[in-house]
Amino acid sequence: MRRSPPLKARRRLPASSPAPAISPKVVILGHxxxxxxxxxxxxxxxxxxxxxxxxxxxxxxxxxxxxxxVELEGRRWVLAKASDPEVAVPKLPEI
Known part of the structure; x- marks a missing residue:
């Protein structure tokens, strides 16, 4: 689990730069x-x-x-333990 810094503190990339890769094995929960x-x-x-x-x-x-x-996309999920295999996570609801 990692808490991201406020948006103001993050490095900004030019609009023409490719988006940084986000791991499909990690969920990012926003506001x-x-x-x-x-x-x-x-x-x-x-x-x-x-x-x-x-x-x-x-x-x-x-x-x-x-x-x-929690139930996401019809399946129950928990915080992973170190011993759990890495799996692709479900899509999160936007609202």
């Missing part, structure tokens, strides 16, 4: 109300205006008993 709900349920800091929080998720399984979980 959307639904993202705040997901962060809160998973026990992450809730992003404020201009903030984001990133985390690696894993499909919920028996080894995650008792861990908080």
């Amino acid at each position: 959307y109300s639904r993202h705040g709900y997901i962060a809160e349920v998973l026990g992450l800091p809730v992003p404020g205006p201009g903030e984001s929080v990133s985390a690696r998720l894993a499909p919920a399984g028996p080894q995650h008993a008792g861990k908080p979980r």
Whole structure:
């Protein structure tokens, strides 16, 4: 889990620069109300205006008993443990 710096503190790239690669194995939760709900349920800091929080998720399984979980794209997800394999994460709701 990593909390991103406020937008003002991030380095800006020229519009003609290619977008930096974002790992399909990490979710980035922003200031959307639904993202705040997901962060809160998973026990992450809730992003404020201009903030984001990133985390690696894993499909919920028996080894995650008792861990908080959210349902995304019809599947239950938990914060990944170091021992969980890296998997592509679901698309997050925008609102």
